[in-house]
Amino acid sequence: MPYTGDVTRGGPAATRALEHLSITKLSVGPMDNNAYLLRCGDDQVLIDAANDAPALLEVIGAAGLSAVLTTHRHGDHWQALAAVVEATGARSLAHTADAAEIPVVTGTLDDRDKVPVGDCELEVIHLVGHTPGSIALLYRDPSGHGHLWTGDSLFPGGVGNTQKDETRFRSLIDDVEHKLFDRLPDDTWFYPGHGKDSTLGAERPHLAEWRERGW
Template sequence: MYSGRVRPGGAPGVHELARLVVMKGVVGPLATNVYVLRDRFSGDELLIDAGAAPDRVLALAGDGPLRYLVTTHRHPDHWGALAAVAAAAPDAVTVAHEADAPAIPVPTALAVSGDGDRLTFGDVSVELIHLAGHTPGGLAVLYDDPTGPPHLWTGDSLFPGGVGKTHSAADFTSLLDDVEAKLFDRLPDETWVYPGHGDDTTLGAERPHLAAWRARGW
């Protein structure tokens, strides 16, 4: 049974959906979550945040093939293994938001500019959502499962207990506004949330606390 709780050095978590298999590992000194999304029928994969330990990241991906390497934002703990993983999977397309791509020292083959861009691997399609505030070019990845609740990878923009760290009141307001409008106002409580660090959560578990987060401020 998948719980969303994976510990550094421990076995990966495996979340079995009808079409998609989600594998979660934890890498690096900052315990960054790395996710591999696999179309269970074609085997095609999308990887989110090759943060560190390229051998462990590639082991999580297995035989692939890796089609996309998505970096949710510019901070090094989320791309530390990207160069090595990209070299091992030369046909995979590197993806980041255009506002963060220049700060990622691995060429971004697909620099997205806003909301609604889609990536398809096998017969699985995911949507990219721009969340600005933790960094200017933060991305979330949404899989709107046709057989169940949505699944959402939020990088460092949303965690259990609050939004990600910001460095100014304006950045905090931007991030919380985006998270409310683009995630909570759009998606149901059952939406499963996979953050960039730590345990998973759901939008329903976090929704009652939105007003307290805003009052607490950055």
């Protein structure tokens, strides 16, 4: 079956194989969170140990894990973090501005930091608004288009929740527009913290509409 990014809570994981990197997407927990296992060579990292540690550890398997990257401080994105770190010995990394609210953080990240996954590399992009330390993670595929993990900062249909706070919304929509849409091409595929994937090209025509509506 070709990868579509459509997974359901409690259902099977979906894996996308790029030339150098494989991406396994799994939906876990009562809030239908997405967790992503990335593998390059013999190295694996997990984006958001959101919930259901046994399911995550089953997907991780015997290959182990070098790091867990948490996209932001909200608890639905790290319920399984402590258990996964304890079981695998992985590093736990999060943005400096959110790290104090996340258990078991062993190292911090800042904008434009690079995180290795074997011979592959993820670039940290700081997006302020959903939380002070929300991040996206970008893989620039040398053999294809970009791949972007956006946490709860960007979804198909809009940016993340800012609780009707106008200052936070302006910060988030500005960061998403200037750091993502202005920098990356339309074929960039993005993987959000909940729900289905999309591309920047599919969402780009709606940026002005999102800004106008205020969410």
